[in-house]
Amino acid sequence: xxxxxxxxxxxxxxxxxxxxxxxxxxxxxxxxxxxxxxxxxxxxxxxxxxxxxxxxxxxxxxxxxxxxxxxxxxxxxxxxxxxxxxxxxxxxxxxxxxxxxxxxxxxxxxxxxxxxxxxxxxxxxxxxxxxxxxxxxxxxxxxxxxxxxxxxxxxxxxxxxxxxxxxxxxxxxxxxxxxxxxxxxxxxxxxxxxxxxxxxxxxxxxxxxxxxxxxxxxxxxxxxxxxxxxxxxxxxxxxxxxxxxxxxxxxxxxxxxxxxxxxxxxxxxxxxxxxxxxxxxxxxxxxxxxxxxxxxxxxxxxxxxxxxxxxxxxxxxxxxxxxxxxxxxxxxxxxxxxxxxxx
Ligand SMILES: *[C@@H]1O[C@H](CO)[C@@H](O)[C@H](O)[C@H]1NC(C)=O
Ligand SMILES: *[C@@H]1O[C@H](CO)[C@@H](O)[C@H](O)[C@H]1NC(C)=O
Ligand SMILES: *[C@@H]1O[C@H](CO)[C@@H](O)[C@H](O)[C@H]1NC(C)=O
Ligand SMILES: *[C@@H]1O[C@H](CO)[C@@H](O)[C@H](O)[C@H]1NC(C)=O
Numbered sequence: 001x002x003x004x005x006x007x008x009x010x011x012x013x014x015x016x017x018x019x020x021x022x023x024x025x026x027x028x029x030x031x032x033x034x035x036x037x038x039x040x041x042x043x044x045x046x047x048x049x050x051x052x053x054x055x056x057x058x059x060x061x062x063x064x065x066x067x068x069x070x071x072x073x074x075x076x077x078x079x080x081x082x083x084x085x086x087x088x089x090x091x092x093x094x095x096x097x098x099x100x101x102x103x104x105x106x107x108x109x110x111x112x113x114x115x116x117x118x119x120x121x122x123x124x125x126x127x128x129x130x131x132x133x134x135x136x137x138x139x140x141x142x143x144x145x146x147x148x149x150x151x152x153x154x155x156x157x158x159x160x161x162x163x164x165x166x167x168x169x170x171x172x173x174x175x176x177x178x179x180x181x182x183x184x185x186x187x188x189x190x191x192x193x194x195x196x197x198x199x200x201x202x203x204x205x206x207x208x209x210x211x212x213x214x215x216x217x218x219x220x221x222x223x224x225x226x227x228x229x230x231x232x233x234x235x236x237x238x239x240x241x242x243x244x245x246x247x248x249x250x251x252x253x254x255x256x257x258x259x260x261x262x263x264x265x266x267x268x269x270x271x272x273x274x275x276x277x278x279x280x281x282x283x284x285x286x287x288x289x290x291x292x293x294x295x296x297x298x299x300x301x302x303x304x305x306x307x308x309x310x311x312x313x314x315x316x317x318x319x320x321x322x323x324x325x326x327x328x329x330x331x332x333x334x335x336x337x338x339x340x341x342x343x
Contacts, residue, residue, distance in 0.1 A: 043073070043104075044129025050077045050153075051108035058107050058126035068131035069102040072151035075125055078108050079156025082116065082287045083306030085109050087159045090171050093122050094163040095142045095152055104128065116288035118178050159306070165313075165335045172314055181292040189296055192254040192277045199274035209249040212297035212315055213238060214308030215259035215269070224304070224324075233303040233322045235268035241301040241320040241342055242269075242276070251275075256297060258290035258311070304329060312339075 048055050074096045076088045089105055096103030107124035114120065136149040142163075145152055154160075164171055177185075193208035217232055224230045245253055257278045259265045265278045280290055287307065294300060294311025302308030303322040309329050312319040318338040321329055333339035 041132060042129065043069075043125060043131045043133050046075070046133065047106050047125045047129060050075065050106040050125070052078050053108050055107060055126070056111065058124055060127050064123070064127040068128055069104075071148040072101050072135050073104050073128075074099065074101045074152045074154070075104045075106065076109070076154040076158055077156035078106055081307070082112065082291065083308075083310050084157055085112050086175065086310050087164075087306055088154065088156065089113055089120070089122060090164045090174070091154050091158040091160040093171070093174060094160060094167065095154065096122075097167065098163060099142065099145060099148075099152070101148065101152065115286075116178065116181065116291065117175050119176060121174060161332045161335055165332065168313070168336065172316065175310075175314060177288075177292045177295065181289055182296070184289060185292040185296040188277075188279055188293055189254070189256065192256060195277075196252065196254045196275050209245070209253045209299070210297040211242070211245050211253060211255050211299045211301060212294035212311055213242075213255055213257045213259075213269075213301045214294060214303065214305075214311055215257060215261065215265050216303055216305045216308060217259065217261040217264055219260070220305065228324065230324055237303070237322055237342065238269055238301060242273075244320065244342075245299060245301075246275075255301075256293055258285075258294060302329070 074092050076092050078085065078088065080088075089109055092103045092105055095101075103122045104125040104127070105122050107126045110120065110122075110124045133151075135151045136147060138151050138153050139145045140153060140155060142152055142160075189208075189210050192210070196208060215233075215238065221232050224232060242255055245255075253275060255269075255273075255276045257265045257269060257276060258280045259278065260280070260282075262278045262280045262282055265280075270276045270278065279285065279293055291307065291311055291314070294308070295314035297315050297317070299317035300308070300312035300315050300319045302312050302319065304324050309332060312321075313332075313336070319333070319336070319340070321333050321339055321341050323341045323343045324330065330341065333341055
């Protein structure tokens with residue numbers, strides 16, 4: 001076929017596709033009584049619709065086989081990466097605790113979290129997939145929940161810090177890192193402490209103070225500008241936050257930097273400092289390992305995003321937070337002791 005014909009063919013395919021999409025989007029919904037999806041009957045019918053990936057089979061433990069929830073349940077849709085899914089999980093956990101309903105998360109969320117944590121208490125929805133979903137209704141927010149025969153389906157990206165952090169110590173116990181991740185983190189910290197002691201002539205046996213730093217850059221630049229007309233935190237923010245901890249803990253402090261942009265961190269945060277260690281390696285270290293390192297530290301410096309917030313929550317110590325208005329992290333800074341906002 002000659003070139004103009006080919007172009008014409010492509011163009012007509014494109015137009016046909018446009019028409020089909022438009023009809024589906026704008027015309028079909030107008031027909032009253034157009035065939036609607038029948039409502040799901042079993043809990044298992046919901047699970048796939050809550051997941052962004054295809055469900056994998058789940059082995060139901062013997063103890064669960066005869067079990068069905070007596071009342072409504074609490075569950076959530078999957079969205080985002082590790083930090084978001086930790087909030088989704090924790091929000092289900094907390095709403096269930098407040099309401100007394102049974103908590104379940106779709107197995108796709110458990111699959112992500114099981115890579116990082118052990119013995120999570122909230123079971124996958126797949127354990128009760130065979131149970132009838134005979135609820136009186138499904139509510140999207142715990143505020144509107146009125147009867148035990150109603151279920152609560154939290155939206156994806158759910159973040160309920162007020163509720164979750166009213167049990168801050170318990171949620172820290174819930175997110176218990178897998179042994180291998182915890183052991184590797186301790187090795188990384190001890191190696192950093194050894195180098196700091198050697199460099200400063202400090203007593204190598206003296207206990208070091210570890211400060212975890214989360215630097216998020218790559219995908220956040222556009223996001224911050226689009227949503228808040230804000231810029232990424234610059235090196236000055238991290239350097240002055242580090243100086244705060246240096247003046248507080250003296251020579252025996254080690255900074256462990258985790259980031260999606262380790263090259264930027266090496267160029268802008270290390271310089272001739274011998275106490276700064278960029279531990280993330282692009283494409284090599286896992287987000288779970290990075291989070292475990294932050295959690296093993298005593299204090300934190302974070303910028304924005306749920307990942308750094310969880311690292312700081314799990315580390316428990318003092319946290320310095322980048323000043324970004326209307327982000328959930330600023331709400332969290334009012335809920336936890338020792339969190340300070342800095343410009
Ligand atoms: C749900 O519970 C409320 C209050 O107990 C009751 O009035 C209502 O009839 C129940 N609905 C169903 C469908 O069981
Ligand atoms: C300690 O520092 C010296 C020189 O600064 C170096 O030769 C030595 O390898 C260092 N030791 C460790 C354990 O890092
Ligand atoms: C600081 O963190 C290290 C490594 O996790 C830990 O061994 C040490 O006990 C912590 N120090 C304090 C004062 O909590
Ligand atoms: C954070 O920034 C806002 C303006 O964007 C400012 O009003 C506020 O005082 C700052 N907070 C701190 C703690 O510096």
